[in-house]
Amino acid sequence: MTVLVFLDPALENGRIADATKPQLMATDLGATRGDGIFESLLAVDGVPRKVQAHLDRLASSARIMDLDIPPSDAWERAIATAVAEHAPAEELVLKLLVTRGVEGAERPTAWVQASLPGSLxxxxxxxxxxxxxxxxxxxxxxxxxxxxxxxxxxxxxxxxxxxxxxxxxxxxxxxxxxxxxxxxxxxxxxxxxxxxxxxxxxxxxxxxxxxxxxxxxxxxxxxxxxxxxxxxxxxxxxxxxxxxxxxxxxxxxxxxxxxxxxxxxxxxxxxxxxxxxxxxxxxxxxxxxx
Amino acid sequence: MTVLVFLDPALENGRIADATKPQLMATDLGATRGDGIFESLLAVDGVPRKVQAHLDRLASSARIMDLDIPPSDAWERAIATAVAEHAPAEELVLKLLVTRGVEGAERPTAWVQASLPGSLxxxxxxxxxxxxxxxxxxxxxxxxxxxxxxxxxxxxxxxxxxxxxxxxxxxxxxxxxxxxxxxxxxxxxxxxxxxxxxxxxxxxxxxxxxxxxxxxxxxxxxxxxxxxxxxxxxxxxxxxxxxxxxxxxxxxxxxxxxxxxxxxxxxxxxxxxxxxxxxxxxxxxxxxxx
CATH class of the missing domain: 3.20.10.10 (D-amino Acid Aminotransferase, subunit A, domain 2)
Structure with a gap:
């Protein structure tokens, strides 16, 4: 099971999207140029770990990349939505991703993904x-x-x-x-x-x-x-x-x-x-x- | 106007997809890891230029990346589909893209994009x-x-x-x-x-x-x-x-x-x-x- 929550200025807690269906535009600069940043963090028993450290590093990556990304509180709410939407799990992998957005749109594409860790x-x-x-x-x-x-x-x-x-x-x-x-x-x-x-x-x-x-x-x-x-x-x-x-x-x-x-x-x-x-x-x- | 044609083993000439809608999975390794390759080529008056040179370089990139990609003839047919589907244009930009595919699927995602060049x-x-x-x-x-x-x-x-x-x-x-x-x-x-x-x-x-x-x-x-x-x-x-x-x-x-x-x-x-x-x-x- 994978949960996707897109950050959306119009929806305070993010927009839950169906992870079994395509959700990214083929012209998104993340997909065509690797032009974006990310973080991976762990939630243990539903509690995300080191959220502030990951959001700080995301903000630092954004500065280096000259990328305008959503504020920390929007990420925190989207993370909470993703964890709540996923079935309870001892360990959950949370990924935060932001791309420079769809070509020509000048608005980043930002989402949180929650999924179970692999066994490796x-x-x-x-x-x-x-x-x-x-x-x-x-x-x-x-x-x-x-x-x-x-x-x-x-x-x-x-x-x-x-x-x-x-x-x-x-x-x-x-x-x-x-x-x-x-x-x-x-x-x-x-x-x-x-x-x-x-x-x-x-x-x-x-x-x-x-x-x-x-x-x-x-x-x-x-x-x-x-x-x-x-x-x-x-x-x-x-x-x-x-x-x-x-x-x-x-x-x-x-x-x-x-x-x-x-x-x-x-x-x-x-x-x-x-x-x-x-x-x-x-x-x-x-x-x-x- | 942007035309998308996904390479698909089940459809000889590729699958035309609506470029105004999301067509990529959020877990595609192209989007999450920049894990893929591409080519950009020009079509002039509907005739793609240097197709063989671009397909050769795509194959060379694939070897360096240890990526299994569709054969040249499948690309050629998808390129033809994309050019035919696009409105006639003096110059058309054709992009060939292949990613390592959706996480866990072990099948590349491959598509051709046709669009008008910018003025820059x-x-x-x-x-x-x-x-x-x-x-x-x-x-x-x-x-x-x-x-x-x-x-x-x-x-x-x-x-x-x-x-x-x-x-x-x-x-x-x-x-x-x-x-x-x-x-x-x-x-x-x-x-x-x-x-x-x-x-x-x-x-x-x-x-x-x-x-x-x-x-x-x-x-x-x-x-x-x-x-x-x-x-x-x-x-x-x-x-x-x-x-x-x-x-x-x-x-x-x-x-x-x-x-x-x-x-x-x-x-x-x-x-x-x-x-x-x-x-x-x-x-x-x-x-x-x-």
């Missing part, structure tokens, strides 16, 4: 990920030099991210960590990279520097807040692949799959810590409820 | 273009090193191309020529770069090397064939910006706008040759009919 995310959380390092083709300073490359915006132009995942699967792996041409660890195609190190009893969680042209991770942000309260030290890159290989644990974290342990990088096994995964998963849930 | 292309052909050089963020060797970056495929993930054009317009220019991080001239966001030099009576047309990760231009190909027959020498890069600034004329060429003269690069005026533009426009038309 759960499997990968439990079994862990074999990951390949793939070159993203950009150096780590490009974002500030070249704003037209839209680094830091979560756009609908995800063909490269999808191609990287297909490449990983065709080569016996499950996921990807992108690196910059100057050798820094960036992010996954649909996730943020995290690593833990334990030295002399001090536990540190580290993630790559945002300045290197990666997407700010809403899950990483929520987890860092909760982990700091629980006594973890926090660190921010620059990270290189050798740091990941020497870590006590590495994860890819995202809003739907949550914390998925990395068990190998380019075929080299790395340590997996079930204890830390369990603790940090609980902290992520805690941080995501706040 | 004609204006720019006549008045010429002020162009900015913008860094594409990639070095010129990345394409072979990193096939997952999909260089050389014409994907629906065009957000960066659109952002580059917006950046140009916001900065008083009309269009963009992308450069590589190692300083080579690449291509426009929706066009191929061409330059002409006349030395000791020898006229040479030069375009950047394909190996540098750019899209093979169908118009450039058609023009080169016709120009060679007409006595032009042909050259292939590597080109650097100083080559463009020292040329006797520079154009951006594409299937709809055709040959648009560049009149300035980063604010520096460059020569515009009406004679060469006229001659090469006629050669492009000749090459495109073959």
């Amino acid at each position: 995310g759960r499997d990968q959380r439990q079994e862990g990920l074999d990951v390949l390092l793939l070159d993203r083709g950009y150096d780590s300073n490009i974002a500030e030099r070249a704003p037209w490359l839209l680094l830091g915006a979560k756009t609908l132009s995800y063909a490269v991210n999808m191609a990287a995942l297909r490449y990983a699967k065709a080569n016996g792996a499950d996921d990807v960590i992108f690196t910059s041409t100057d050798g820094l660890v960036l992010e996954g195609p649909t996730s943020t990279v995290l690593m833990a190190t334990v030295r002399d009893g001090v536990r540190t969680l580290t993630t790559p520097l945002l300045e290197n042209g990666i997407l700010p991770g809403t899950s990483q942000g929520a987890l860092f807040n909760a982990a700091a309260d629980a006594g973890w030290q926090l660190g921010y890159g620059p990270l290189e692949p050798h740091h990941l290989l020497a870590a006590d644990a590495v994860w890819l974290v995202s809003s739907i799959r949550l914390l998925a342990p990395v068990k190998s990088i380019d075929g080299r096994a790395i340590p997996v810590s079930h204890e830390m995964t369990e603790e940090l998963t609980a902290l992520l849930a805690k941080g995501s409820r706040e | 292309g004609r204006d720019q052909r006549q008045e010429g273009l002020d162009v900015l050089l913008l860094d594409r963020g990639y070095d010129s060797n990345i394409a072979e090193r990193a096939p997952w970056l999909l260089l050389g495929a014409k994907t629906l993930s065009y957000a960066v191309n659109m952002a580059a054009l917006r950046y140009a317009k916001a900065n008083g220019a009309d269009d963009v020529i992308f450069t590589s991080t190692d300083g080579l001239v690449l291509e426009g966001p929706t066009s191929t770069v061409l330059m002409a030099t006349v030395r000791d009576g020898v006229r040479t047309l030069t375009t950047p090397l394909l190996e540098n990760g750019i899209l093979p231009g169908t118009s450039q190909g058609a023009l080169f064939n016709a120009a060679a027959d007409a006595g032009w020498q042909l050259g292939y890069g590597p080109l650097e910006p100083h080559h463009l600034l020292a040329a006797d004329a520079v154009w951006l060429v594409s299937s709809i706008r055709l040959l648009a003269p560049v009149k300035s690069i980063d604010g520096r005026a460059i020569p515009v040759s009406h004679e060469m533009t006229e001659e090469l426009t006629a050669l492009l038309a000749k090459g495109s009919r073959e």
Whole structure:
């Protein structure tokens, strides 16, 4: 079952649309140019997680894309409509999408989609990920030099991210960590990279520097807040692949799959810590409820 | 008036659809991930130009994207249906689009769109273009090193191309020529770069090397064939910006706008040759009919 709610200035709570029928114009610039932005978030027992963080990032993507999108309260009401309209579920995937609209119309097309999560995310959380390092083709300073490359915006132009995942699967792996041409660890195609190190009893969680042209991770942000309260030290890159290989644990974290342990990088096994995964998963849930 | 013809295995000549109504599913991966490919071509007096070159490039994009698309003859019949369904027009824009299909369906969504061209292309052909050089963020060797970056495929993930054009317009220019991080001239966001030099009576047309990760231009190909027959020498890069600034004329060429003269690069005026533009426009038309 998939629920669609289109944001509509004429309808305060959004317009519920039949997801089994076509709802997009073939001339929508989202479909013909990937010209739009999106967010994916999880609702647990009917309660959407990290709504403000996702709406903040959506607004930030819109600024980078020079896209005029509906205000936060319209999104919140459409999300509520979508959750209410969907059959009750322990976990629900909510997608927020906005395109530049139908060619010539100069009005964005915006909608919320609610659907059940697939089983892959759960499997990968439990079994862990074999990951390949793939070159993203950009150096780590490009974002500030070249704003037209839209680094830091979560756009609908995800063909490269999808191609990287297909490449990983065709080569016996499950996921990807992108690196910059100057050798820094960036992010996954649909996730943020995290690593833990334990030295002399001090536990540190580290993630790559945002300045290197990666997407700010809403899950990483929520987890860092909760982990700091629980006594973890926090660190921010620059990270290189050798740091990941020497870590006590590495994860890819995202809003739907949550914390998925990395068990190998380019075929080299790395340590997996079930204890830390369990603790940090609980902290992520805690941080995501706040 | 816009005509839509969806490719459908059950209907030999395609399925005509009402372009004033939604025709795409909201869960189509073209709309949610920019996960698809496209071509734009011109029909003149009802005759589509360079059909085989566009179908060849569509097939090449599909291979790079690992996308299973309908065979050429199905496209040709759908194109014929779209042209026949549209009101007669001197010029008609034909778009061929294929997405990876509706999420979970594993069947591509493929359609042809026929519509009238806007007036911008004609204006720019006549008045010429002020162009900015913008860094594409990639070095010129990345394409072979990193096939997952999909260089050389014409994907629906065009957000960066659109952002580059917006950046140009916001900065008083009309269009963009992308450069590589190692300083080579690449291509426009929706066009191929061409330059002409006349030395000791020898006229040479030069375009950047394909190996540098750019899209093979169908118009450039058609023009080169016709120009060679007409006595032009042909050259292939590597080109650097100083080559463009020292040329006797520079154009951006594409299937709809055709040959648009560049009149300035980063604010520096460059020569515009009406004679060469006229001659090469006629050669492009000749090459495109073959």
